[in-house]
Amino acid sequence: MSRPVGRVLTLLELLQSGGTRTVAELAERLGVDGRTVRRYVDQLIDLDVPVESVRGRYGGYRLAPGTALPPLMFGDDEALAVLLGLIAGRRAGLTPGGTAGETAAAKIRRVLPARVARRLDTVLDSLAFTDEPGALPVPDSEVLLTLADAVRHRRPVALRYADRKGLRGDRTLHPYGIVAHAGRWYVTGKDPEIDEERTFRLDRVTSARPLAGASFEVPDGFDPADRVLTGFATAAYRYEVTVRIQGTVEQVRARLPVSVAGLEPCVPEEDGCGGGESWVRAEVRAERLDWLPPVLASLDRPFVIERPEELRTAVAEFAERLASFARSARSA
Structure with a gap:
């Protein structure tokens, strides 16, 4: 490849990276003068590459947006x-x-x-993955793009959705944001028909249609990612667990993340929350309790189980198992 041709291709690559490039910048990158840059631009235009001239103090050259381009050139x-x-x-x-x-x-x-x-x-x-490909369902591209556009322009959407039992229904949503978490996609916002915040898994949304002639406002300070994570901790499950734990919110949060538990500092006057030490009340909703005793043990802090009674039994059984393992190790 001759040097001039190579420089013309390099010029195209620079323009494809986006934005407006000044003549001085292009000349420096190509190692030529400004007149030569203009000649290279003319060659690209002769090849039907849509190069635009931008006038003004910060003017230069750019590619016209939304126009089909020759194949992109990637380095290794x-x-x-x-x-x-x-x-x-x-x-x-x-x-x-x-x-x-x-x-x-x-x-x-x-x-x-x-x-x-x-x-x-x-x-x-040489690369190994800890999960199988396609282990989680992915959302439909058109649904994702429609919702992203609705979030950006604050446009309500009509959703067709299937819940965890497979029951289908139609909902109207003011989408505040889209969140990707642990391999799944979610859209969160407000359902105006019931005046409540809702979160939907995108792989369960079968269709999304923008509603014309309407708009909405996002509440100040609304954090879509935080709303999705806290929603996990407050969803309806088989068990509602409340445990008082000695320590600060930051210390307890290290083992009970926001997606698992809601945490609040205890009021000093409450039973078990005094003594000059900080206590935190953790509220957890869970389908099973078997994972909680090891987590509570890993905190290595005093705790009081307020509910349910089944958790007290599970913790006692877990402690007895650990003690029996320790006794077996001494006698071996």
Whole structure:
């Protein structure tokens, strides 16, 4: 490849990275003068590449938005980064749209130079994942894009949704934000029909349709990620657990994250919350109790179980098992 042709392709790559590039910046990057930059731009325009001239103090050149471009040019590290991102996203359940991630990766892989493809194979051969691909359902791409647009423009949407029992229904939602957590996607906002905040899993949303002629306001300080996480801790489950734990909220939160438990400092006058020490009341909702005794033990702090009685029994049995293990180790 001749040097002028290579510089023209480098110019295209710089413009494809986005934004407006000044003539001085392009000249410095290409190692030429301003007149030569303008000549290279004319060559791109002759090839039907939509280069725009931007006037003014901060003017220069940019590519016209929304116009089809020639194939993107990736460096070795860029190509590897894109492919590994697609693979990791699919494994983590963060790539929506069924096979879209696979087809995108395949298209890039087909045009990789042999040397770069070998580097990618080296990485994949040495890489292990802790979960199976496709272990979690992914949302429909059109649903995700529709909801993202509704969040940005504060436009209500009509949702068709299937709950955990498979029952289908139609809801209206003011979507405040979209959250990806632990391989799943959620949309959270307000249901105006019942005037309550709601969170929906996107893989259970079968269709989303924007409602024209309406808008809404997001409450000041609303944090979509925090709303989703606290929703996990307050959802309806088989057991409602309340435990008083000696320590600060920060100390207890290390073992009981916001997605698991609601925490509040105890009032000193309450029974068991005095003595000059800080106490925290933890409220947990759970389908099973077997995981709680080890977590409480890992806190290594005094605690009082307020409810349920089944948890007291589970903790006592757990303590007896640990004691029996210790006795067995001494006698072995």
